[in-house]
Amino acid sequence: MGIGSWLGLWFGLSIPAILAMYLLKRKFLDTTVPSHLLWQRVIKNLEANRPWQKLQNRLLLWLQLLAAALLVFALMKPYGSAADIGKAHVVLVADTSGSMSARSGSAQGQPGEEKLAMMKRMIKDYLEHEAKDGEITLLGMNAEPNLLISREKDRSRALQAVDSLEPYFGRAAYDETLSLASALTRDETDAEVVVFTDGQWRGEPDSVPFGVPVKVMNVEAEAGFNLALRQFGVKNGAEGKTAVAVVGQSGGAAKEANVNLYGDGKLLQTENAMLAPGGTATLTFREVPEAEVYRAEVEEADDYAADNEAYAFSERNETARILLLTRGNLFLEKALQLTGAEVVKMTLPGKEGEESAPGGAGRTAVPGNPPDLVVIDGTAPSFTAQDDWKKLMERTPVWTVGGGESKIDVGGAQPKLESHPVNQYASYNGVYIGSLLNRKLPDWASPIVSIGTHPAVIAGTENGQPRLSFLFDLQDTDFPLSAEFPIVVHEAVSWLTGSGGQNLGRHTAGSRVEIPVAADAVSARWVAKDGLAKTLQVPEIQADANEKGINALQQLPPVPGLYVFEQRNREGQMTEYYAEASADPFEGKQGTPNAKLAAIGQTADGKDAAAGKAAEVAADNSRGERRQAPLMTLLACLALLVILAEWGVYQRGRSI
Structure with missing residues (x-):
């Protein structure tokens, strides 16, 4: 119980005013008059009555x-303490990043419970006690913010949305989700944002304003x-294949780690290492x-099983063969x-646009040993669009x-780069490109x-x-003089020749990869293999497709x-590409x-994080925050009832 404004006491002057009215009230006596001749005397007595008299017990x-x-009392704005039923709009931000799949307690030999399951219970408890009547918005974290429900009033649907939360093992959109929560509550006065997390936040x-x-x-x-496999790879050497694995740990005590190496599902070798607290070790598997x-x-x-395995694919033993069609480009x-x-160079005689075949007139023969890559410097000669050359x-x-x-x-002008393997180590800083080909994109x-x-x-x-196409002539730029040029060429060759293999390499889960899709493929899907x-038991996922x-x-x-990315043509023939999602x-x-x-964790009016944390602890101890419940309306209603009762007494026609 508290008082909101002591200024309401000024109205207390009405109480002595009421008392004064009763003190000054004229007193009338019941008088029996036997004859109307005595009225004059009675009137004289009434005129002589005294204004000040003893207060009597009157209802x-x-x-x-x-x-x-x-x-x-109502004007003094009294208030009481009541359980807070929450804001009109509550935005719940659920941390569904990969770390929430970690278990707690397994270090003591117990199976442990996922932090995600613990978080779901916390959210449900918050919905039951702190957000009883408000509209609920629930956000999760994938590669982009995941809006599960928006301004939902049905608690059963809100609980179903909470149960549907699943961990996302890719690069989660942490701050982007907070930005969305901030945007959803912008220009609102009766709303709040509640973030449920394990504290591991990228x-x-x-920097996100609320x-x-x-x-x-x-x-x-x-x-x-x-315990995590940080890196893993297999390479060819003079003595055969060698596998290298880098294992690390995040615990506070030394730990022995055993790493098993499998090939096509069969156990090949086992190596072990002693890891210092927070340390790493490199294990080598030979022959x-x-x-x-x-x-x-x-x-x-x-506690965290998502990084306990890693995959590698056999390197191609043969050297890539490149067929270079050029009129002369030493760089x-x-x-x-x-x-x-x-590199096999086929020199094209003449200038750009001439149709002469190499070696003089006549048909140019297709190389007997097909190349792994064809590089055309300048305008493509006409014979590349004919017969066997076209098929090649x-x-x-x-x-x-x-x-x-x-x-x-x-x-x-300065080039702008998109994310692509060819641009992995390129910046094009200081490279001058004066003109580009005016070509319609295929x-x-x-x-x-x-x-x-x-x-x-x-x-x-x-x-x-x-x-791959460079829409500019190298002779018209200074790009060949840049230190980046051989690096870009190397990455371009790696991407062009590597994409034709039977594996797609290692990529972060949920990321996008470029896949060589056959022209006659009519269906494709992802299938979990290991x-x-x-x-x-991740179900099969159908490949993205459009009208083309x-x-x-x-x-x-x-x-x-x-x-495995499986693609099939109309005849039922299947092509497979292996890929690791890490x-x-x-x-x-x-x-x-x-x-x-x-x-x-601060409010819009500038309260600091410490105050917010203290309020959070107090809320946990009392099972819900307390709020000020104004009593002014209740007291005003009681006063109105008393006035109505007074009016009923007055209607009796007699002063009691």
């Missing part, structure tokens, strides 16, 4: 005093212990037998040779550089380097084979493990909370 007096006292959460109160509810779990898929597995159980030829490939170009990766078409002046092409609105480098897949994906067919850019499944390494860093996360 009307007490009712008027009670009404005045209630009005005075990014700068304190206009409403924010709470951070931490899942109280024991410090996690994690590894030939296999298509290798798997390294941590033998010991830990390009030397850069291709630096990749380690075998359709089934072989092709890289074109420049050409003799009309050009667009771009004035040497259906398979996507710009990976642009200057302004004009594409400068395009890449894609056609007929199941990778394609690892956590198989343990959790199956997309070359596909999204990996979100659960770590070994997958967990985001950040999620394996157990017990590393983000100190900046607590900074967002």
Whole structure:
């Protein structure tokens, strides 16, 4: 109980005023008059009555005093303490990143409980006690913010949405989800944001502005212990194949780690190492037998299972063969040779646009040993679109550089790069490109380097084979003089020749990868083959497609493990590509909370995080925050009832 305003006491002056009215009230006596002749005497007595007299016990007096006292108390704005039933709109942010799949307590030999299950109970408890009547919005975290429900009033549907939360093992959108929560509560006065997390948070959460109160509810779990395969690969050497695995741990005590090496599902070797607290160790497996898929597995159980396995694929033993069609480009030829490939140069006589065949008139023979890559420097000769040459170009990766078409002046502006394997180590800083080919982009092409609105480098897949085009002549730029040029050539050759293999390599779960989709493929799907994906029985996932067919850019499944991308044609023939989906390494860093996360637990009026944390603790102890419940309305209603009772007494026509 408290008082909101002591200024209401001024109305207390009405109480002595009421008393004064009764003190000054004229007193009339009941008088028996035997004759009307005595009226004159009675009137004289009435005129002589005294104004000041002793107060008498009258019901009307007490009712008027009670009404005045209630009005005075109401004007003082009294309030009581009541359980807070929550805001009108509550935005719940659920941390569904991969670290929430970690278990608590397994370090003591117990199976442990997932932090995600603990968080679900916390959210349900919050819905029951702190957000009883408000509208509920629930956000999860995938590669992008995941809006599960919006302004939902039905509690059963809200609970179903909470039960549907699943961990996302890829790179989760942490701060992006907070930004969405901030946008959803912008311009609202009766809303709040509640973040449920284990504290392991990537990014700068304190940089997201909020206009409403924010709470951070931490899942109280024991410090996690994690053994992780940080790196794994298999390479060819003079003495055969060698596998290398890097294993690390996040615990606070020394730990022995055993790593098993499998080849096509068969156990090949086991190595062990003693790991210092928070340390890593490199294990080498020598004389590894030939296999298509290798798997390294941590033998010991830990709290986080998503990074206990890693996969590697056999390297191609043969050297890539590149067929270079050029009228003379020493820089390009030397850069291709630096990749380690075998370069076969076919010199084209004449100038750009001439149709002469190499070696004089007549038909040019197709190479007897088909190349792994065809590089065309300048305008493609006409014979490449005829007969056997056309078939060779359709089934072989092709890289074109420049050409003799009309050009667009771009004035040497700075190129803009998109995410692509060819651009992995490129920046194009200081590179001058004066003009670009004015060419209509083919259906398979996507710009990976642009200057302004004009594409400068395009890449894609056609007929199941990778394609790359530089839409500028190397002779018209200083790019060959840049230190980046041989690096870009190496990455381009690696991407063009590597995409034709039978594996897609290792990628973060949920990321997008480019896949060589055959032109005659009518269906494709992801199938879980091994690892956590198989343990959790991840169902088959159909490939992304549009009206033109199956997309070359596909999204990996979100659960770590070994997958096969299967594609079939109308005849039922199937082509398979292996790919490993790996967990985001950040999620394996157990017990590393983000100190900046607590900074967002502040209200819009500037209360600091410490005050918010103290309020959170008090709320946990009392099973819900307490709020001020105003009593003014109740007291005013009571005063009105008293006045109505007073009016009833007055209607009797007699002063009691």
